[in-house]
Amino acid sequence: PIKFVVKFSKDHENFKIKGGYVESRVVGHEEIVQISRLPSRDELLSMLVGTLKAQVAKLSFALKGIILKLLYAFKEIERKKEEK
Template sequence: MKKELKKQIIEELSKEFTSDVSIFYADYKGQTVKDLETLRKSVREAGGKARVVKNTLARIALKNNGIEADFEENNIFIWGEDQITLAKIVVKHAKDYKDTFKIKGAVVEGEVKDAAYIEEVSKLPTKDELLGMVAFMMKAPIAKFAWGLNKLIEKKEQEN
């Protein structure tokens, strides 16, 4: 790989790998192109990005943002702002392809995390799920009030 291309990749990744994004990395050895495209499509739909990058280039890009991380062997990097959704996608892909896709770790808010952390995060509800829960909680008292009023009206009608 030419030096100019390496510099360009490092610049791009340095802009992308800020502390605002969560970066997941996994071993993809044995994955087919179709398997990786399935992962990339899911990540893209969630507003994230996925890319196979040389470890040295990723390490330099992270170091440019003040993050110390070490990677070994082949890695695919998945990053984006929605940590929970991306964790769910990565964990699901790891379960679907357990022989060829192994989660190694993540960089979240500038801190290096292990695979167990990603598993735990994937169990949390997403932002949309939380908003749905809040909407349901707000709707419940109104629905009960309306039900009570309806019962009162029915009772008055029966009395007449």
């Protein structure tokens, strides 16, 4: 609702926000506008999930690279043993 009120005040010149009451304290106009710019809970959760997913993907690719290098090393050892 705070985003709606701030948007409404921008659309209607006669409607002015002087302040508000947020989490047991009185806040001024500027703080109300700043709060209205914050992402919603769902948006924040989406950003968090996206960040976590990206980190898991990075870890997965890093581990895959290590495993592939190990596999190539084993194949090279096997090849050298066959040459002897």
